[in-house]
Amino acid sequence: MDCPHASLLLLFHRPGRPSDLVPADAAALDAHLAACPACAGALAARTAQDAAVGAAMNAVPVPVDLSDRLKSNLASQLRWAWRRTAVKFALAASLLVAAYGAFVAYTRPVLDLAALADHQDRLWQAPGLTAADWLTEHRLTDALPEAFDLRLATFAGRRDLQGVPTLALRLDANGRQTAWVYFLRPADHNLREIATGQYTSNVAVRVYRDLPGGWTVVVAYTGNHFNAFLRGPGSDA
Amino acid sequence: MAAAIDAHALIDAHYRSLYRYAYRLGGSAADADDLVQETFGKALPRLATLREPAHAKAWLFRILRNAYLHRVRDEKRNRCVPGENLDGYAAPEPAPPPAVDPATLQAALDDLDETFRTPLILFYFEDFSYREIADQMDLPIGTVMSRLARAKNYLRAKLSPGNETDGLPAR
Numbered sequence: 473m474d475c476p477h478a479s480l481l482l483l484f485h486r487p488g489r490p491s492d493l494v495p496a497d498a499a500a501l502d503a504h505l506a507a508c509p510a511c512a513g514a515l516a517a518r519t520a521q522d523a524a525v526g527a528a529m530n531a532v533p534v535p536v537d538l539s540d541r542l543k544s545n546l547a548s549q550l551r552w553a554w555r556r557t558a559v560k561f562a563l564a565a566s567l568l569v570a571a572y573g574a575f576v577a578y579t580r581p582v583l584d585l586a587a588l589a590d591h592q593d594r595l596w597q598a599p600g601l602t603a604a605d606w607l608t609e610h611r612l613t614d615a616l617p618e619a620f621d622l623r624l625a626t627f628a629g630r631r632d633l634q635g636v637p638t639l640a641l642r643l644d645a646n647g648r649q650t651a652w653v654y655f656l657r658p659a660d661h662n663l664r665e666i667a668t669g670q671y672t673s674n675v676a677v678r679v680y681r682d683l684p685g686g687w688t689v690v691v692a693y694t695g696n697h698f699n700a701f702l703r704g705p706g707s708d709a
Numbered sequence: 710m711a712a713a714i715d716a717h718a719l720i721d722a723h724y725r726s727l728y729r730y731a732y733r734l735g736g737s738a739a740d741a742d743d744l745v746q747e748t749f750g751k752a753l754p755r756l757a758t759l760r761e762p763a764h765a766k767a768w769l770f771r772i773l774r775n776a777y778l779h780r781v782r783d784e785k786r787n788r789c790v791p792g793e794n795l796d797g798y799a800a801p802e803p804a805p806p807p808a809v810d811p812a813t814l815q816a817a818l819d820d821l822d823e824t825f826r827t828p829l830i831l832f833y834f835e836d837f838s839y840r841e842i843a844d845q846m847d848l849p850i851g852t853v854m855s856r857l858a859r860a861k862n863y864l865r866a867k868l869s870p871g872n873e874t875d876g877l878p879a880r
Binding site for chain 1: 716717720721724725728729732733738741742745746749750753754808809810811814830833834838839840850854858864865868
């Protein structure tokens with residue numbers, strides 16, 4: 473390596489600092505400096521100059537409280553950031569609730585009174601047939617635990633049972649005798665503790681478990697004659 | 710996977726060097742204070758985006774420089790030495806270095822255009838390689854080397870005895 477080449481490489485040579493020279497060039501430069509007093513002297517002078525300027529460059533008094541102020545600002549910034557986040561979430565939640573409300577308001581079904589009247593009319597004209605159709609439609613025919621007289625049916629549909637819309641059939645027999653037949657799923661209610669029995673002086677309950685389709689049927693009825701809701705001998709309904 | 714970076718540890722590790730950098734860039738203690746506050750104010754909310762903790766220092770220096778440039782963007786710096794006029798300062802012969810007065814140094818830096826001042830500051834008081842300085846300034850390393858050489862010659866000339874009253878070079 474000659475002196476002009478070494479001068480060029482010295483531009484990249486920074487004693488004690490990160491170097492941008494590749495290891496091979498650095499080694500060659502070190503070898504040249506060890507053998508060339510002129511280049512070594514130039515480097516020494518330049519390094520000393522740089523050290524003097526570097527020392528002056530660093531001679532900046534830093535405020536003693538700067539660190540504390542920065543940390544205090546950070547805490548304040550984090551508090552504000554938390555508040556801003558909370559406000560954003562509250563705003564987003566409000567918008568979601570409003571959107572859901574609007575969705576419900578605009579998509580709720582229109583009450584079809586004609587269909588309602590038609591259903592009631594069919595049930596009145598042929599209660600047994602209508603109830604049988606309803607049972608078939610909901611695949612409940614096999615789950616019916618007794619031979620109920622479906623001609624007594626006055627309601628077939630969903631009824632709110634302690635907060636759960638539940639498939640139910642109402643039978644009305646002579647003498648204000650009423651039976652509600654509920655078709656229950658284990659997922660909708662906890663059915664483990666329920667049992668057949670006379671629960672009030674007027675109402676008795678029968679429980680039928682493990683019916684086809686996994687149904688549990690509960691029949692709550694008034695009156696003393698459960699047979700009043702069943703088909704009589706020779707009945708075809 | 711990058712380790713989590715504690716904000717307080719980040720402040721403790723870098724606030725001094727950032728303050729010195731800001732001071733040398735702007736030449737004012739008040740501005741340096743503001744710039745450091747602004748730098749951490751911008752950096753800390755984005756700390757999660759810093760994947761590599763080892764790059765925190767370069768990241769903070771870049772934020773500070775951008776903040777500084779934003780401040781002076783519209784400011785007319787009539788007293789700056791344009792880059793083309795720096796060529797008049799030849800490299801002095803190696804000589805025993807005189808003690809450098811920090812205030813004189815700052816005055817010389819203040820007269821220098823930012824594009825020359827920044828690499829000079831980074832070169833002299835922080836352990837940035839030429840490559841890192843080039844990355845900081847989004848410049849090719851050759852450009853950084855060239856600017857550094859010209860700025861150092863200028864600085865040596867300004868700091869040489871007998872040059873304290875030198876006027877600015879003709880533009």
